Amino acid sequence: MNGDFGDTGEFGDTGEFGDEELLAPSTVPGDTELDASLRPRTLSEFIGQAKVREQLELVLHAARNRGRTPDHILLSGPPGLGKTSLAMIIAAELGAAIRITSGPALERAGDLAAMLSNLVEGDVLFIDEIHRIARPAEEMLYLAMEDFRVDVVVGKGPGATSIPLDVAPFTLVGATTRSGALTGPLRDRFGFTAHMEFYESTELVRVLRRSAAILGIALAEEAAAEVASRSRGTPRIANRLLRRVRDYAEVRGDGQVDVASARAALAVYDVDELGLDRLDRAVLGALVRGFGGGPVGVSTLAVAVGEEPATVEEVCEPFLVRAGMIARTPRGRVATAAAWRHLHLTPPAGALNQTIGVRAREETGPTLFGDPEV
Numbered sequence: 001m002n003g004d005f006g007d008t009g010e011f012g013d014t015g016e017f018g019d020e021e022l023l024a025p026s027t028v029p030g031d032t033e034l035d036a037s038l039r040p041r042t043l044s045e046f047i048g049q050a051k052v053r054e055q056l057e058l059v060l061h062a063a064r065n066r067g068r069t070p071d072h073i074l075l076s077g078p079p080g081l082g083k084t085s086l087a088m089i090i091a092a093e094l095g096a097a098i099r100i101t102s103g104p105a106l107e108r109a110g111d112l113a114a115m116l117s118n119l120v121e122g123d124v125l126f127i128d129e130i131h132r133i134a135r136p137a138e139e140m141l142y143l144a145m146e147d148f149r150v151d152v153v154v155g156k157g158p159g160a161t162s163i164p165l166d167v168a169p170f171t172l173v174g175a176t177t178r179s180g181a182l183t184g185p186l187r188d189r190f191g192f193t194a195h196m197e198f199y200e201s202t203e204l205v206r207v208l209r210r211s212a213a214i215l216g217i218a219l220a221e222e223a224a225a226e227v228a229s230r231s232r233g234t235p236r237i238a239n240r241l242l243r244r245v246r247d248y249a250e251v252r253g254d255g256q257v258d259v260a261s262a263r264a265a266l267a268v269y270d271v272d273e274l275g276l277d278r279l280d281r282a283v284l285g286a287l288v289r290g291f292g293g294g295p296v297g298v299s300t301l302a303v304a305v306g307e308e309p310a311t312v313e314e315v316c317e318p319f320l321v322r323a324g325m326i327a328r329t330p331r332g333r334v335a336t337a338a339a340w341r342h343l344h345l346t347p348p349a350g351a352l353n354q355t356i357g358v359r360a361r362e363e364t365g366p367t368l369f370g371d372p373e374v
């Protein structure tokens with residue numbers, strides 16, 4: 001794997017195809033308030049990611065014992081898995097304040113200098129989408145991370161002078177959906193990197209139970225399992241689907257979410273039993289029925305479903321590849337046997353056999369052959 005999961009900004013831009021926003025892993029309008037009320041506040045409240053939690057517990061505990069700020073921490077993984085929540089938890093566990101910014105907001109070194117100079121000893125500085133930070137700000141960050149100082153350049157040309165400024169010892173928490181896009185020097189300055197994994201269905205059931213309790217939703221156990229299995233391994237999507245099934249239960253039923261109403265609600269929103277939506281299925285349908293399973297180039301596939309190539313490539317494909325439905329090959333996209341079966345068709349002899357499932361996809365990597373970006 002190359003460590004890239006798609007760019008939050010690009011994934012977030014799904015406005016043009018309506019319902020698909022329901023399954024977008026990054027924030028869409030309406031999420032912000034929900035995210036805030038449902039965020040876990042402590043490490044023990046944070047569900048799943050057992051490895052990351054154990055490692056972080058040690059890092060934070062050791063720092064507290066020593067009375068020092070911990071090493072800088074990089075959180076890497078796909079959108080919607082809880083990086084922002086974890087950054088807030090790190091600050092809370094350290095009893096520190098958190099200052100929040102993002103890579104794209106730090107266009108000029110001066111923007112970063114202003115943030116750094118306002119830090120108080122022990123603060124956590126959270127930079128979301130840190131791979132998108134501009135070069136001058138990134139270079140300033142090197143010195144700040146290593147020596148807790150910055151050199152602010154005043155003036156231009158031969159008369160420019162550099163004024164050294166001390167920065168209070170702080171902990172940088174960076175989040176990235178594309179760890180592969182980070183420069184070596186920046187990556188090397190993080191003492192600890194947490195790799196976030198997609199969630200198992202059983203973990204998403206726990207996320208849903210917790211969210212339902214907070215929101216006062218009567219969610220039957222079987223209904224939670226149903227929603228979890230369609231949430232693409234992503235808590236943000238699980239929480240969003242929960243709201244939709246609650247709406248359905250309130251309007252068409254007695255407000256209690258049972259498995260039948262959950263299924264009926266998800267059918268209204270075109271989310272199928274594997275978490276595929278209309279566009280995902282259109283792409284699979286075009287690949288299988290229109291091109292005999294491929295290989296076919298992404299632009300041709302996009303024309304066939306009437307979408308932009310970028311939409312197909314950045315919104316549909318990551319999940320279809322992860323779910324073992326599509327393989328990217330040097331000659332184009334190929335439907336796997338699972339894709340044929342998902343469309344209730346018999347796979348031809350020689351169709352690729354891929355194991356469906358998040359873990360299996362992660363272990364075998366995103367492609368069968370060659371360069372994943374082809």
Ligand SMILES: Nc1ncnc2c1ncn2[C@@H]1O[C@H](COP(=O)(O)OP(=O)(O)OP(=O)(O)O)[C@@H](O)[C@H]1O
Nearest residue numbers: 026035038039047079080081082083084085235236
């Ligand atoms: N481990 C978890 N336990 C419970 N809820 C979680 C967990 N992880 C994420 N969530 C929920 O998912 C939502 C999204 O989490 P968060 O904003 O932290 O994700 P993120 O990885 O920072 O996403 P992005 O990078 O797209 O901003 C939050 O509302 C939070 O309630």
